[in-house]
Amino acid sequence: MVSPTKGPRSRTPDGPDLFDFAESRVATATIERSQHPKPAAPLPKRPSRRSPAMRTEDATSIVSVDDMPNYPSDLHRSVEQSLADLPGDQVWFTYRSIKRSFGVSRATIARRVKDGLVPGVRISNGRVLDDGSVRRFDRTQLKWLLLAVRFAKWGTAK
Secondary structure (H helix, E strand, O other), X not given: OOOOXXXXXXXXXXXXXXXXXXXHHHHHHHHHHHXXXXXXXXXXXXXXXXXXXXXXXXXXXXXXXXXXXXOOHHHHHHHHHHHHOOOOXXXXXXXXXXXXXXXXXXXXXXXXXXXXOOOOOEEEXXXXXXXXXXXXXXXXXXXXXXXXHHHHHHHHHO
16 A cells, blocks of 8 residues: 555545645635735834833933032042042043043943932933043043042941
C-alpha cells in the first residue's frame, strides 16, 4: 500500500489532485475579493501617553534662587572659597569643566538639576528642558550645584 503523503503531489488513486483543488479555490476567492472590495476599517485611535492634565496645560516653570533649600553657613563658605579659586575670566561652565575642576560627574549634575536644586533651569511637567546643544552653567548656578553636591556628601559624613 502506498502512503498518501508520498509521491509528487500526494495524489490519491481514487480521487482528484488535492493541490489542484486548493489552487482553484484560492483563485476563485481572489476573483471574488477583487469584484467586491471590502470597505476599509477605520484605524484605531492611538492612545495618548500624556495624562489629561498634561494635555490641557503644559506647566513650564523656572527654578529660582528663592526655591533653593537652606544650607549650613560653613558649607556656603567652603563653596565660595572654591569658586574664588577659579579663574576670574571663566564665566560659563560645561559638564566637562565642572568634572575637571570639582570632580562632579555629568550624571550627578543631571540628577541635581532634575531635583530642582539649580536655579535658572526650565522644567516642564517634571522634565528638564534643554537650553541648547550644550548646557552651560553660570557662577550662580555652579554655586548652588556645588552646595547640593557637597551637602549630600556632608550629610552622609555626619
